[in-house]
């Protein structure tokens with residue numbers, strides 16, 4: 351059984367992430383979407399909300415598991431007995447950070463390999479950060495995020511009366 355961990359903050363999950371998950375399933379039998387929780391960062395959505403939004407977006411596909419972890423990614427991968435970490439690359443600007451992270455992880459755990467997938471051509475401009483920013487300022491992010499996320503963003507940022 352070929353399994354990959356797809357780690358990230360997923361705050362929130364975007365159509366770019368979903369494209370990576372779906373394409374990952376062409377290469378792996380199972381993908382574990384692993385939300386990294388960082389106690390030093392205040393997320394827009396709680397980990398429970400992020401888990402639920404990803405589950406909703408992938409439907410009932412039994413090949414996708416959604417989990418969360420705290421601490422080192424390589425420790426989590428060891429605990430899960432998984433040797434492949436999958437990450438998406440959008441543009442050259444992602445490369446430096448991803449290159450450093452992959453090499454750091456390889457130093458920490460030489461038996462774990464990082465594989466990169468190019469983001470689908472329709473999603474190269476989408477990041478959770480710019481989704482949060484656009485939505486918070488009233489921008490319409492329809493088509494960039496799954497419908498459940500769109501709804502949740504609208505609830506979160508809709509102008510309150512009174």
Ligand code: PNS
Nearest residue numbers: 357358359360386421422423424451454
């Ligand atoms: O979606 P993101 O925020 O780009 O994901 C980054 C993430 C969560 C994959 C990365 O920060 C991570 O692996 N965090 C866990 C802590 C860790 O292992 N750090 C050492 C790697 S340099």
